[in-house]
Every structure is written in structure tokens, then in C-alpha cells.
Amino acid sequence: MIVSGIKTLIDYADLLYTMTMLRLSVRYKxxxxxxxxxxxxxxxxxxxxxxxxxxxxxxxSEGIPYxxxxxxxxxxxxxxxSAISGATIGIVHYGNLVMKVYFPREILxxxxxxxxxxxFCIASLMLALLMLYYRVALTWNALYALPIFGILIVFTxxxxxxxxxxxxxxxxxxxxxxxxxxxLLFATPVVYPxxxxxxxxxxxxxxxxxAVLIDSFRRxxxxxxxxxxxxxxxxxxxxxxxxxxxxxxxxTLEATMADFI
Amino acid sequence: xxxxxxxxVSKRYFxxxxxxxxxxxWHSLRSRQKSEIWALRNVSFEVEEGEAVGIVGHNGAGKSTxxxxxxSITAPTLGEVSIRGRLSALVEVGSGFHPELTGRENIYLNxxxxxxxxxxxxSKVESIIEFAGVQDHIDIAMKKYSSGMYLRLGFxxxxxxxxxxLLLDEVLAVGxxxxxxxxxxxxxxxxxxxxxxxLITHDLAAxxxxxxxxxxxDSGKLIMTGPPRKIIDEYLAMGFAGVESLTTTDPxxxxxxxxxxxxxxxxxxxxxxxxxxxxxARLTYFASRRLANVGFKISLYWPSGYLCSELATSAASGxxxxxxxxxxxxxxPVLPFQPGWYRVDVALxxxxxxIDKRQCCATLRVDPGKVVLGDFYxxxxxxxxxx
Numbered sequence: 001m002i003v004s005g006i007k008t009l010i011d012y013a014d015l016l017y018t019m020t021m022l023r024l025s026v027r028y029k030x031x032x033x034x035x036x037x038x039x040x041x042x043x044x045x046x047x048x049x050x051x052x053x054x055x056x057x058x059x060x061s062e063g064i065p066y067x068x069x070x071x072x073x074x075x076x077x078x079x080x081x082s083a084i085s086g087a088t089i090g091i092v093h094y095g096n097l098v099m100k101v102y103f104p105r106e107i108l109x110x111x112x113x114x115x116x117x118x119x120f121c122i123a124s125l126m127l128a129l130l131m132l133y134y135r136v137a138l139t140w141n142a143l144y145a146l147p148i149f150g151i152l153i154v155f156t157x158x159x160x161x162x163x164x165x166x167x168x169x170x171x172x173x174x175x176x177x178x179x180x181x182x183x184l185l186f187a188t189p190v191v192y193p194x195x196x197x198x199x200x201x202x203x204x205x206x207x208x209x210x211a212v213l214i215d216s217f218r219r220x221x222x223x224x225x226x227x228x229x230x231x232x233x234x235x236x237x238x239x240x241x242x243x244x245x246x247x248x249x250x251x252t253l254e255a256t257m258a259d260f261i
Numbered sequence: 262x263x264x265x266x267x268x269x270v271s272k273r274y275f276x277x278x279x280x281x282x283x284x285x286x287w288h289s290l291r292s293r294q295k296s297e298i299w300a301l302r303n304v305s306f307e308v309e310e311g312e313a314v315g316i317v318g319h320n321g322a323g324k325s326t327x328x329x330x331x332x333s334i335t336a337p338t339l340g341e342v343s344i345r346g347r348l349s350a351l352v353e354v355g356s357g358f359h360p361e362l363t364g365r366e367n368i369y370l371n372x373x374x375x376x377x378x379x380x381x382x383x384s385k386v387e388s389i390i391e392f393a394g395v396q397d398h399i400d401i402a403m404k405k406y407s408s409g410m411y412l413r414l415g416f417x418x419x420x421x422x423x424x425x426x427l428l429l430d431e432v433l434a435v436g437x438x439x440x441x442x443x444x445x446x447x448x449x450x451x452x453x454x455x456x457x458x459x460l461i462t463h464d465l466a467a468x469x470x471x472x473x474x475x476x477x478x479d480s481g482k483l484i485m486t487g488p489p490r491k492i493i494d495e496y497l498a499m500g501f502a503g504v505e506s507l508t509t510t511d512p513x514x515x516x517x518x519x520x521x522x523x524x525x526x527x528x529x530x531x532x533x534x535x536x537x538x539x540x541x542a543r544l545t546y547f548a549s550r551r552l553a554n555v556g557f558k559i560s561l562y563w564p565s566g567y568l569c570s571e572l573a574t575s576a577a578s579g580x581x582x583x584x585x586x587x588x589x590x591x592x593x594p595v596l597p598f599q600p601g602w603y604r605v606d607v608a609l610x611x612x613x614x615x616i617d618k619r620q621c622c623a624t625l626r627v628d629p630g631k632v633v634l635g636d637f638y639x640x641x642x643x644x645x646x647x648x
Contacts, residue, residue: 015373022370026361100356101374102333255336258329259274 002244005251009104019111023086024118038119039126042078046071053191062193064222068134072218073190075127076149079120080156080210081181086112087160088167088174095261105254106247109164113157131221139224145217148227152213155239158246165253168260184208189215209235209242263345264426264457265308265331270340272301272326272481300326302481303340310345313458315468315489317496318478324461327478328430331459346425346457349375353430354415360404364395364414367403371418385421392443393417413440420447426457445470464564465493465602465624493602497624518548518582519617520607523559525625528592535630536600537638542572542591544607546582554579555611557589561625562604569603579611597637600629 009016028034046067053059054066061069087109091098094108131138167173187208189197194215197205206212212235216227276296301323308314316324329335330342332350357374358367368389372382390399393413398406406414429448448471452458462468468475468489475492477484485495528539542559556579559572572591574580580589605623609616631638 012373012376014377014379018370018373018379022359022362022366025366026359029361097357097374099334100353102350103374103376255333258335 001251002247005104005247009106012104012107015103016107016110016114019107020114020118023111023115027115035122038122041082042071042074042123043126045074045078049074049191059192060196062195062223065134068130068136068222069193069218070191071127071130072221073188073214075120075123076152076214076217077185077188077190077210078123079116080152081185082119083113083116083156084160084163085177085181086116088163088177090160091164091168091257092171092174092261099258099261105257106161106250109160110157113153113160116156117153136222137224138221141220141224141226144220144227148213148216148220148232151232151236151239152210152217154243155209155213155235158239158243161246161250165250165257168253168257184210187211189218206231206234207238209238262310263307263343264310264312265345265459266341266343267304267306267327267330268341268343270301270304270330270337270342271299272323272330272335273338274298274300299481301330301337304478304481304483305340306476306483306486308457308459310457311455312474313452313460313472315460315462315472315475315492316478317461317465317468317475317492319499321480322478323481324478325430326481328428328459328461331428344426347376348426348428349419349422349424350428351416351419351430354412354419356415358403358411358415361402363402364390364399364406367414368418371415372421375419375422377422389414389417389421392420394440416440416444420444424456426459427451428459430461431463463604463621465626466564468493469602493624493626497626516549517611517616518546518552518555518609520609520619520622521545521547521586523605523607523623528594533628534596534626535628536596536598536633537631537640538596540593540596542593544589544591545586546589546609547586548582548584550584552582552611552616555582555609555616556580558608558610559591560606560608561598562606564602564604566604569598595638595640596627596630597640598625598627599633599637600627602626 028037031037033040049070050067053070054061059066090108090112091105098105098108163173163177185191187205188211194211212231216232219225220227274297276298304323304327316327318324328350330337331344332348333344334350336342357371359370362370365386368386369379369382372385372389373379377385390396393410393416395406395410395414398410403411403414427448445467448458448460452471458471460468460471472489474486475489476486477492477496479499485492522545524543525534526541526543527534528541529535534540544557544559546557557574561569561571563569572593574589603625604621605625606618606620607622608618
């Protein structure tokens with residue numbers, strides 16, 4: 001099932017590209033600020049989080065200027081959360097198509113991932129500027145950011161397959177999603193450093209691959225440290241397991257998805 | 262060698278309807294198994310490579326479900342569906358167009374949805390635009406298109422697919438007569454090139470022209486397969502089954518009267534109805550009470566949907582009906598219609614409202630009789646007068 005499924009997906013690779021371009025071009029058509037929106041969301045979050053968590057709550061930021069500290073984690077977080085909330089409604093949103101034409105259904109959630117990835121790349125330019133401004137000394141360890149982010153893309157894709165397929169059967173998923181993402185944001189070291197997490201719950205806390213990946217992403221870029229290999233290995237293992245399970249359950253549900261739209 | 266194969270296929274759908282504002286979560290868990298419908302029951306058939314097969318049946322007979330199963334849009338509840346080769350399905354022309362994108366962008370979008378690669382689309386894009394006849398509008402957003410342009414572009418993209426197997430569901434009724442001709446030609450081309458075709462249509466003339474074989478479906482069961490003409494006759498003999506009754510009288514009140522059937526009888530020695538010969542049309546009705554001043558009407562339509570002509574009782578002199586079964590006969594001394602298939606609507610009216618109306622409830626088949634050059638048979642006699 002997995003092999004034939006992936007073969008079909010490769011046959012339809014052009015559709016994934018076209019759907020992603022559709023997502024990007026339609027989103028910004030008739031909008032005044034256009035591409036700038038990809039930067040605006042993390043920028044606005046950075047400013048408000050800096051105001052709240054640095055000025056009011058006075059959270060520690062491991063000696064790094066708070067705006068830079070929070071933005072470095074916000075970029076992968078916004079990628080994850082926008083991709084997931086888009087993918088959740090993806091298949092139902094294209095219900096009309098799903099009922100009339102066959103194509104591998106995973107293309108719909110995956111196109112939201114690809115579009116969020118594109119936004120991430122644009123927003124990264126802003127991060128680069130901010131790093132220049134604060135004169136962050138990059139080390140070779142910064143290159144670890146690429147595989148770390150790669151694992152995050154895979155994990156995000158796996159989660160998007162699960163939630164988009166679940167949404168077809170139970171429309172409650174999209175209702176719950178904003179709440180779930182809000183809770184998950186605070187269970188991830190975005191606005192606070194990993195060190196602030198009490199050691200008695202840290203074991204459970206680190207079972208969340210998003211938390212590990214985002215913390216590692218920030219660590220290699222801003223501190224110039226090498227990532228914690230053991231933690232990354234666990235996160236990768238969880239990611240692979242989730243991906244296989246997500247793909248198999250998605251493909252099982254896919255056959256009759258059109259009946260539930 | 263078969264291209265498509267159904268083995269004892271059944272398909273069940275569930276209904277989750279009837280949930281008001283006071284619908285509580287546990288209700289949906291309990292009621293889930295309650296309402297179900299079997300769209301197909303134990304259907305088996307094979308379609309050989311290079312064969313063109315038509316499927317006929319009334320609405321709700323399961324025709325579209327077969328196409329959805331063939332195109333993997335959904336999976337069977339029981340049984341097995343096997344497919345060999347690259348398959349393209351045209352279930353609804355133009356599904357997947359995005360109104361904000363231009364025609365050209367939509368060609369890429371729709372083409373990739375139908376399974377074409379971008380390079381393949383790029384090589385065909387000019388030809389697609391030309392076939393659809395939308396050269397002047399190709400670079401403006403499709404929300405500005407007329408519905409005709411929308412459908413023509415949709416069909417044009419589909420016509421440029423190069424599948425081994427082509428599934429068509431009611432896509433022939435697109436655009437004007439000239440465009441329909443183009444569509445039929447394109448399908449004939451694919452057929453001549455040895456492609457396998459499965460066609461669902463109410464255009465019975467196209468069915469006879471395009472298909473080697475037809476299948477008759479009724480209420481999810483495969484009734485019979487055979488030569489198209491034979492299947493169509495069988496289908497027409499099924500009469501009103503499944504044709505919805507339309508009425509403008511109060512639906513809550515009991516039905517005043519209804520049309521029960523319509524048949525066409527050749528009025529000469531021949532076995533079939535032929536151009537230039539007499540014909541009798543017989544409409545049977547049932548009245549539940551005494552009715553004054555009613556009128557009967559049989560409307561005949563071209564396959565394109567345009568009204569061809571009508572048989573009607575005179576509006577000025579209404580008929581008074583007694584309760585019970587009855588029959589109205591229309592006698593045509595000379596049938597002027599060209600050979601072909603005509604869609605039939607029947608109606609029973611009284612003063613200003615419709616008591617009963619059945620659309621597409623039957624088909625009139627006219628066989629070649631006297632030779633027609635032009636649009637219709639012109640009854641005439643002639644003599645030579647020498648001075």
C-alpha cells in the first residue's frame with residue numbers, strides 16, 4: 001500500500017506544485033499588502049510577545065535579546081501552526097473536487113504545508129536581518145538548523161494527514177484546532193527557554209517533537225551550540241513512527257473519503 | 262483482455278440527515294447505523310479493451326456510482342473493481358476551476374487535477390484554448406466568464422487528455438450545437454484510436470452512435486446488457502418508474518390526477534415509428550375525482566434540449582374528466598420528424614396550474630421512413646400540368 005501510494009503521489013507531483021501555487025497566488029490576490037503578510041504575522045507576534053513576556057512578565061531569554069529569542073522560535077512555530085490549521089480544513093474545503101475527481105488526497109493537506117514553507121522562507125529573511133542587527137556570531141553548528149527544520153516538515157506533514165482525514169469524519173476537529181494549537185504553543189519553548197521547564201515534568205515535555213525541534217533550532221542558530229543528539233534521535237524516532245502510522249491510516253480512510261464530504 | 266472489471270460489487274451509503282439544533286452528540290453515535298441506502302447491489306460486468314459501453318437507467322439507478330467506483334473516487338463496500346491502464350473520468354466538466362485565476366492558469370490547475378503533467382499541458386495549451394474558442398478571454402480571471410465559456414474550456418481540457426480509458430458522465434450536453442458536434446467528434450476520434458470508453462448519458466442518439474454495447478441499470482441492479490438499441494427499447498419500456506412528479510397544486514392535498522404512462526404507436530403496417538407515416542401518441546391518466554376544464558400536453562424535445570414540437574389538447578375547449586383511469590389519444594396523420602431520438606415530457610394542466618408534470622419520462626424513437634432533406638419531412642403531392 002505504501003509503495004503504490006507513493007508511486008501515485010510521484011505521478012501527481014505536478015498537481016502538488018500547482019495546488020501550492022494556487023494557494024499562494026489566491027491568498028494574496030486582491031490584498032493590498034500581498035507577500036508582506038508572510039512577514040507581518042511573525043513580526044506582529046514578535047512585537048506583542050516581547051511586550052508581554054519580556055517587559056511585563058520578565059521571562060528569561062538565556063541572555064539573548066528577547067525579540068531575537070522569540071522570533072527564532074516563532075518562525076518554525078508559525079510554520080507548524082499555520083500549516084496544520086490550513087491542512088485541517090483542506091480536504092473538506094475542496095470537497096467538491098474530492099467528490100468528482102480522483103487524485104491522491106494527501107496532495108490537499110500537503111499543499112498547505114508547502115505554502116507555509118514558502119512563507120517560512122520569506123520570513124527567514126527577516127530573521128536574517130534581525131540576526132545581523134544584533135550581531136549574532138554564526139558558527140558551523142548553524143547548519144544543523146536545516147536537518148532540524150527538515151524533521152519538523154516531516155512531522156508537520158504527518159500531523160496534517162491525521163487531522164485532515166479526521167476532519168472529514170468529524171467536523172469537530174477544525175473547531176478544536178485553534179484551542180489545541182494555543183495549548184501546544186505554551187507546551188513548546190517559544191516564549192520561554194527550555195531551561196525554565198521544571199525538571200520533574202521535562203521528561204514528558206520532551207516527548208513533544210515540536211518542542212525539541214524548535215528548541216534545537218534556536219540553540220544551533222543563536223547559541224552556536226551543537227544540538228542534543230539524544231533528544232533529536234528521540235524526536236526523529238517519534239516523527240518516523242507518526243509518519244508511518246499517519247500515512248497508513250490516511251490511505252485507509254482515503255478510499256471512501258468522498259462519501260463523507 | 263479486459264480493461265475494467267466489476268466483480269459482485271455493492272456500494273452502501275449512509276445518511277446522517279435529520280439533525281436539528283437539539284441534536285446531541287450521543288444521538289449521532291446511535292443513529293449512525295440507521296439510515297442506509299444500497300446504491301449498487303451485486304453488480305458484475307467487464308469492459309474489454311477498445312470497447313465503448315453506455316450505461317442507461319433512470320435517476321438514482323446507480324449510474325454515477327459506477328463511474329465513481331471506476332474512477333477510484335470512492336471504494337466499493339463489497340466486491341472488487343479492477344482497472345488496467347491510465348484512466349480519466351469526466352464526471353463534471355470544469356470542477357476544480359478557481360474563479361480568481363485566469364483561464365490560462367486554470368488550464369494548468371484543471372489539467373493537473375485530471376492527471377496531466379505540466380509539460381504535457383504546456384504543449385497542449387494553445388490547442389486547448391483554440392478548441393474552447395476562448396482566445397480573447399484567456400488571460401482574464403474566470404469569474405468574468407460566461408457559463409458557456411466555463412463549460413467549453415472545461416470540456417476542451419478534458420478532450421485533450423490522452424487516456425487509455427475515458428469515463429464520461431453527462432458531459433455531452435455542453436455548449437451550443439456546434440460545440441456539441443465537436444465534442445462528439447473528439448469522442449469518436451478517441452474511439453477510433455482504440456480507447457476504451459464508458460458513457461453515461463440521457464442522449465440516447467449519442468449512445469447508439471458511440472457505443473458497441475449498453476447496460477441497463479435499475480435501483481442499483483444490472484438488469485441486462487446487450488446491443489444499444491435493444492437496451493434502449495427495454496429502458497423505454499420501463500416507463501415512468503423513477504420519474505419525479507412535478508405539481509403546482511398544494512402538495513399536502515391529495516393528488517387530483519396523474520399521468521400514468523405515454524406510448525407511441527405506429528399508425529401503419531410497419532413495426533416502428535417512421536418519418537412521414539402516421540403515428541398515434543397515447544397518454545394514460547388516472548383522476549381521483551371529477552375534474553373540469555383540464556388539458557393534456559406531450560412535449561417533444563431535441564437531444565440538445567430545445568423544444569421540437571408539442572401535442573396538446575386545445576386550451577379553449579377544456580376536457581371534463583370522470584374519476585378513474587382514462588386515456589387520451591393524439592393522432593398524427595403524417596409524422597414530420599427526422600429520424601432520431603426525442604425526449605418526452607408530459608403534463609396535465611387545469612386552468613392556471615399544473616396538476617401533474619413528468620419531465621424526461623419517455624423517449625420517442627423515429628426510424629427512417631420517407632426521405633428527409635432539411636429539417637423536417639414536408640408532406641406534399643405533385644402533378645405535372647402540360648399546356
